[in-house]
Amino acid sequence: MSDTAAARSTEDLCSSCGMCCDGVLFHSVELQSGDQPRKLSALGLKIRKQKGVEYFLQPCSAHREVSGKCSCLIYEDRPARCRNFACRQLRGVLTGEVTEEVALEKIRSARAQVAQVNALMGQIAETNPNRSLAHRVANALTLPKGAEQTPLHDELKVSMENLEAFLAKDFRV
Numbered sequence: 001m002s003d004t005a006a007a008r009s010t011e012d013l014c015s016s017c018g019m020c021c022d023g024v025l026f027h028s029v030e031l032q033s034g035d036q037p038r039k040l041s042a043l044g045l046k047i048r049k050q051k052g053v054e055y056f057l058q059p060c061s062a063h064r065e066v067s068g069k070c071s072c073l074i075y076e077d078r079p080a081r082c083r084n085f086a087c088r089q090l091r092g093v094l095t096g097e098v099t100e101e102v103a104l105e106k107i108r109s110a111r112a113q114v115a116q117v118n119a120l121m122g123q124i125a126e127t128n129p130n131r132s133l134a135h136r137v138a139n140a141l142t143l144p145k146g147a148e149q150t151p152l153h154d155e156l157k158v159s160m161e162n163l164e165a166f167l168a169k170d171f172r173v
């Protein structure tokens with residue numbers, strides 16, 4: 001695949017997806033040597049440091065989704081991990097093992113499952129939108145003392161397990 005075709009495929013897939021930026025696939029991104037924490041902070045990323053490791057949480061503050069189209073506000077300056085990451089679908093399209101249509105269908109399916117998880121979670125509890133989906137679901141499923149599990153909790157648990165299995169098989173690398 002030519003560089004131009006690869007860039008076009010990446011744009012087609014990633015602008016329809018955003019799951020490696022919005023907290024669905026990851027809860028944080030570690031900075032790598034060569035990344036410039038000060039510059040990234042100035043660009044709006046909230047860089048944290050723990051045990052010498054610099055990182056930022058997801059959903060990423062540079063991620064935007066408008067009318068279903070995703071973008072990175074700091075694309076040209078994004079950290080190394082972001083630059084180097086390609087999920088299973090994107091890799092498949094870039095190597096020619098997967099067609100763009102198949103990859104886009106997988107993305108649609110994953111996003112539909114994410115929407116279902118969010119809808120169920122919204123019926124159970126208010127959770128911090130600045131945390132990863134897995135973290136928020138875990139919070140929603142943590143019952144206050146004395147509270148009983150409802151069928152909605154069971155449904156959310158199963159939906160999240162199904163989503164995680166789908167992501168593990170078709171997106172995580």
Ligand code: SF4
Pocket residue numbers: 013014015017018019020021025085086087088089090171
């Ligand atoms: S998960 Fe894959 S297709 Fe989706 S935005 Fe990330 S690299 Fe692109």
Ligand code: SF4
Pocket residue numbers: 020021029060061062063064071072073074075078079082
């Ligand atoms: S910096 Fe850009 S590419 Fe990296 S996680 Fe944030 S929105 Fe995604």
